[in-house]
Amino acid sequence: GAGVSQSPSNKVTEKGKDVELRCDPISGHTALYWYRQSLGQGLEFLIYFQGNSAPDKSGLPSDRFSAERTGGSVSTLTIQRTQQEDSAVYLCASSLQRGRNTEAFFGQGTRLTVV
Amino acid sequence: ILNVEQSPQSLHVQEGDSTNFTCSFPSSNFYALHWYRWETAKSPEALFVMTLNGDEKKKGRISATLNTKEGYSYLYIKGSQPEDSATYLCAPYNAGNMLTFGGGTRLMVKP
Numbered sequence: 001g002a003g004v005s006q007s008p009s010n011k012v013t014e015k016g017k018d019v020e021l022r023c024d025p026i027s028g029h030t031a032l033y034w035y036r037q038s039l040g041q042g043l044e045f046l047i048y049f050q051g052n053s054a055p056d057k058s059g060l061p062s063d064r065f066s067a068e069r070t071g072g073s074v075s076t077l078t079i080q081r082t083q084q085e086d087s088a089v090y091l092c093a094s095s096l097q098r099g100r101n102t103e104a105f106f107g108q109g110t111r112l113t114v115v
Numbered sequence: 116i117l118n119v120e121q122s123p124q125s126l127h128v129q130e131g132d133s134t135n136f137t138c139s140f141p142s143s144n145f146y147a148l149h150w151y152r153w154e155t156a157k158s159p160e161a162l163f164v165m166t167l168n169g170d171e172k173k174k175g176r177i178s179a180t181l182n183t184k185e186g187y188s189y190l191y192i193k194g195s196q197p198e199d200s201a202t203y204l205c206a207p208y209n210a211g212n213m214l215t216f217g218g219g220t221r222l223m224v225k226p
Contacts, residue, residue, distance in 0.1 A: 103161030
């Protein structure tokens, strides 16, 4: 596609359920980032992929969070046993190669509400 | 994770005013500094990517400067318009190959 695509755009889930968030980066972009924005907060880094590997998982808030990327393309962020504090907008971004000199392109985000 | 500070947190200006805000970041292991604009209900969009000390970039009424030795960047908006209302985010790109965003400056321009 022309841009970064995220699905679903909105997700309401019950506390304790698992959720999967999907990110389709721009074709050819090898770097992929996940961020989240909780209410009233800034963009919080979660994880970064270069190709299929994740050299930096330092931002994942707990072991309930995991992410994978396959074929150097689609990435899924999985949250197990969701808690109310997981409610946030989850944003995915991609950039060419390592991206340090090139801009990141963001998806529209997934708004997750845990009830 | 880098400590990235942006100030002020929010700013209200009148249409036609010029304004500026600051991004402070660690100067060690610096590679690049990104600026993004994030409008309500939209995705963040890149404004500038700056790499060299003393860099100045301009896009229309918006410009930015970079000081990598002291670890700061300024974003300037000349003659603010209501459509400039947004949150402006900066993100240094460090040796760990990830973008770490500051908390942003929320700009509101009153007509």
